[in-house]
Amino acid sequence: MRARLGQSGYLVDDGLAVACFLALRLRRPIFCEGDAGVGKTALASALATALDAPLIRLQCYEGIDASQALYDWDFPRQLLHLRAAEAAGITDADRLEGELYGRRFLIARPLLQALETRSCVLLVDEIDRADDEFEAFLLELLSEYTVTIPELGTLRAESPPVVVLTSNRTREVHDALKRRCLYHWFDHPGFARELAIVRRRVPGASARLAEQVTVLAQALRAQELVKPPGVAETIDWAQAMAALGATEVDAELAVVTLGSVLKYREDLERARGLDLTALLAGPVDGGVW
Numbered sequence: 001m002r003a004r005l006g007q008s009g010y011l012v013d014d015g016l017a018v019a020c021f022l023a024l025r026l027r028r029p030i031f032c033e034g035d036a037g038v039g040k041t042a043l044a045s046a047l048a049t050a051l052d053a054p055l056i057r058l059q060c061y062e063g064i065d066a067s068q069a070l071y072d073w074d075f076p077r078q079l080l081h082l083r084a085a086e087a088a089g090i091t092d093a094d095r096l097e098g099e100l101y102g103r104r105f106l107i108a109r110p111l112l113q114a115l116e117t118r119s120c121v122l123l124v125d126e127i128d129r130a131d132d133e134f135e136a137f138l139l140e141l142l143s144e145y146t147v148t149i150p151e152l153g154t155l156r157a158e159s160p161p162v163v164v165l166t167s168n169r170t171r172e173v174h175d176a177l178k179r180r181c182l183y184h185w186f187d188h189p190g191f192a193r194e195l196a197i198v199r200r201r202v203p204g205a206s207a208r209l210a211e212q213v214t215v216l217a218q219a220l221r222a223q224e225l226v227k228p229p230g231v232a233e234t235i236d237w238a239q240a241m242a243a244l245g246a247t248e249v250d251a252e253l254a255v256v257t258l259g260s261v262l263k264y265r266e267d268l269e270r271a272r273g274l275d276l277t278a279l280l281a282g283p284v285d286g287g288v289w
Helices: 001-005 014-026 040-051 073-089 093-100 110-116 132-144 175-179 190-200 205-223 231-243 250-258 264-274 276-281
Strands: 032-036 055-059 071-073 106-108 120-126 146-149 152-155 164-165 182-186
Touching: 001 014, 001 040, 014 032, 014 073, 014 164, 014 182, 014 190, 032 040, 040 055, 040 120, 040 164, 040 250, 073 093, 110 146, 110 152, 132 175, 146 175, 190 205, 190 231, 190 276, 205 231, 205 276, 250 276
Parallel strands: 032 164, 032 182, 055 120, 120 164
Antiparallel strands: 071 106, 146 152
16 A cells, blocks of 8 residues: 555555555545645545546535535526426426436536445545534435435445545544544654655755755744644745756745745744754754754
8 A cells, every 4th residue: 555655656654554455445434634734635636546546526614515515406407498398388297397306407516426436536625624514414424325315316335435534623523423434643744754755746856955945844843833834835845946946945045935835924924034044054853853
C-alpha cells in the first residue's frame, strides 16, 4: 500500500498505510482528522490513482441536505415533459406520474453516484462543516450502503465505495460516526518527511530550494500564528519560488512570497518581523526547532 500510494506521489507512514489497507480489506470508511493542509483530501485522490478508480467528491457545508448530497428531481425537464405530453393529448395520470418520476429525470448527486459506481473512491470532505442532521443521515447510508427512493425503491451498492471522510475539527463529530470508521489523526510532518514530500511534489525545485523552503515552513509553524502553514502551503511556497526561477532562498525572496504560505494579515505581519536570515541558517534537529 505504501508503494502504490508512493507511485501516485503521496508519501505515507506505517499507520496510515495500515489504515488504508484495512479500509480496503474490511470495507470500512477512513475518518481523517487534523489541521487544514496536512494531506487529508489528497489521500482520497491518491487512493483513487493507486486503485485506478474514479474519485467522487462531496464537499460539505453548513445547511447541506439529502437533496444536495444524494439525489434530486430535474423539475425543469419534468415540466417540459408534462407540457409535451399535454400537447400530445396524453391524459393518463398514472402513466404521466410514472414517467415524471422515472430514472431519466433523477439527478444523482455524489452519494448516489458513489453507490451506483463500481470500485470508486468517495471523498466526504469537511464533514465537520455539516450539521448534526446530515451527519446522522450519512451514518445511516454508510452503514448499509443502500438508499431508498420512494418513487423507485431501494438501491444498493453492488460494490461499496472506498470512503474517506475528512474533518478540520471545527466542531466535534459524533462518536457514532467515528466508531464505524478507521480513525487517523494527521499531524504536521517532521522535517525529513516534509522535505521528501516537497521534493516529490515540486520536482522543478532545486534540492537547495526545497530544503530551505521546508526549513522556513517548519520555523513558521513553531510561531504563534492564526493559521500555521500546512504541507499544502509548503508545496505552494516551493512552487511559487521555483516559478520565479529561484534556486535558493534569501530573506528578501521569502518576504515577497509570504502570500503563498500565510493567509492572514496578522500572520504576515508577524512573519515579516522575524529574522528570516537567521531562520534559514538555523539547524534542524529531528524536525524540531
